[in-house]
Amino acid sequence: MSFRQTLEQQWQEGGWLATSLRPLGGLTGAVATWRRRHIHGREADIPTVVVGNLSVGGSGKTPLVAALAQVLQQAGWQVAIISRGYGAHPPHWPYRVQAHDSPERAGDEPLLLAQLQHQTQAVYICPDRHQAIAAAVADGFDLALLDDGFQHLALHPSLRLLVMSGSRPFGNGYCLPAGPLREPRVALAAADALLVDAAAASALAQTESPPQFGFQVRPQDLQSVADPQRIRSLDSLTGEHWTLVTGIARPQRFVDTLATLGADVGADARFFPDHHVFTQADLEALSRPLVMTEKDAVKCRKFAQPDDWALRITAELAPDFMPWLEGALSNWRNHEH
Numbered sequence: 075m076s077f078r079q080t081l082e083q084q085w086q087e088g089g090w091l092a093t094s095l096r097p098l099g100g101l102t103g104a105v106a107t108w109r110r111r112h113i114h115g116r117e118a119d120i121p122t123v124v125v126g127n128l129s130v131g132g133s134g135k136t137p138l139v140a141a142l143a144q145v146l147q148q149a150g151w152q153v154a155i156i157s158r159g160y161g162a163h164p165p166h167w168p169y170r171v172q173a174h175d176s177p178e179r180a181g182d183e184p185l186l187l188a189q190l191q192h193q194t195q196a197v198y199i200c201p202d203r204h205q206a207i208a209a210a211v212a213d214g215f216d217l218a219l220l221d222d223g224f225q226h227l228a229l230h231p232s233l234r235l236l237v238m239s240g241s242r243p244f245g246n247g248y249c250l251p252a253g254p255l256r257e258p259r260v261a262l263a264a265a266d267a268l269l270v271d272a273a274a275a276s277a278l279a280q281t282e283s284p285p286q287f288g289f290q291v292r293p294q295d296l297q298s299v300a301d302p303q304r305i306r307s308l309d310s311l312t313g314e315h316w317t318l319v320t321g322i323a324r325p326q327r328f329v330d331t332l333a334t335l336g337a338d339v340g341a342d343a344r345f346f347p348d349h350h351v352f353t354q355a356d357l358e359a360l361s362r363p364l365v366m367t368e369k370d371a372v373k374c375r376k377f378a379q380p381d382d383w384a385l386r387i388t389a390e391l392a393p394d395f396m397p398w399l400e401g402a403l404s405n406w407r408n409h410e411h
Contacts, residue, residue: 078347085245085254092252099252106257110264113227118207121217121406122231126224128261129254131323131348133239134291136183137389138269139221140190145396151217154210157184159199161349168200168209177373182349185372203229225256233402236265238274266402287395293335294386299371299378306383312336317364318343319357321350328367
């Protein structure tokens with residue numbers, strides 16, 4: 075197990091390494107608290123909905139952003155997804171991601187969102203979110219959905235949504251690098267609502283927080299990495315030995331999901347760091363069939379073999395969330411019309 079993997083495990087379970095880093099975690103928390111108190115961003119010209127986390131990695135936020143874009147579009151909004159573009163190297167900033175872009179150009183998560191064309195219309199990337207929003211406005215979009223923008227304080231959004239998942243949504247309760255938190259848990263108060271899975275809802279039952287709305291992330295099917303038109307049902311996971319490969323934060327959730335679906339992944343799992351840049355050498359010697367996440371698949375498509383598959387997932391929002399969201403955005407709707 076690598077140093078990083080050991081540390082991330084201790085963020086959840088505790089250990090000497092995480093404990094020794096608590097002074098640095100205290101400094102991270104103090105700086106984050108100061109920034110939230112003293113940095114007052116400016117509003118955009120269109121409504122902006124931020125979807126973010128208090129902790130790093132692995133909360134199911136990407137499928138939730140796609141689902142939110144879909145329901146907002148169905149409600150009549152012209153939705154643009156805005157992302158920082160971590161790891162991306164586009165020809166210019168801001169940049170509108172194309173479905174055929176490489177992950178090197180667009181970044182893995184923005185590219186995945188752009189390829190879900192039935193769920194959203196556009197993805198813009200730029201470290202300066204105001205510039206990305208301005209580009210979206212120029213292209214005719216009237217609502218910006220910010221992927222992972224809760225700590226981007228240069229923007230004062232219309233709504234802040236925090237995604238919380240798992241039975242320990244705060245991990246060990248400490249800030250980076252001693253724990254998984256980007257800022258102390260008191261920052262919950264800055265959110266307008268929480269989106270929680272069943273495990274997080276139970277963990278937060280006694281916690282004073284903004285309104286909570288449930289969501290579920292469900293496996294959908296298996297999609298060929300090399301040829302996205304080829305689909306297999308989830309039943310095909312059962313009774314066959316699979317090699318699991320992934321480069322995501324908190325990969326145990328992916329392992330557990332596959333086990334629940336009946337897949338035998340045994341001891342052949344290969345774990346890489348989050349945002350790992352896959353090469354052909356990473357995969358070519360592994361036994362097939364091989365299964366990975368959708369986020370991994372966008373980085374492996376150009377050298378994938380016929381028996382490499384991605385587990386596609388979809389997020390479902392609780393029925394009571396959309397009426398709340400429409401009410402929260404009603405001032406903008408009335409202003410426009």
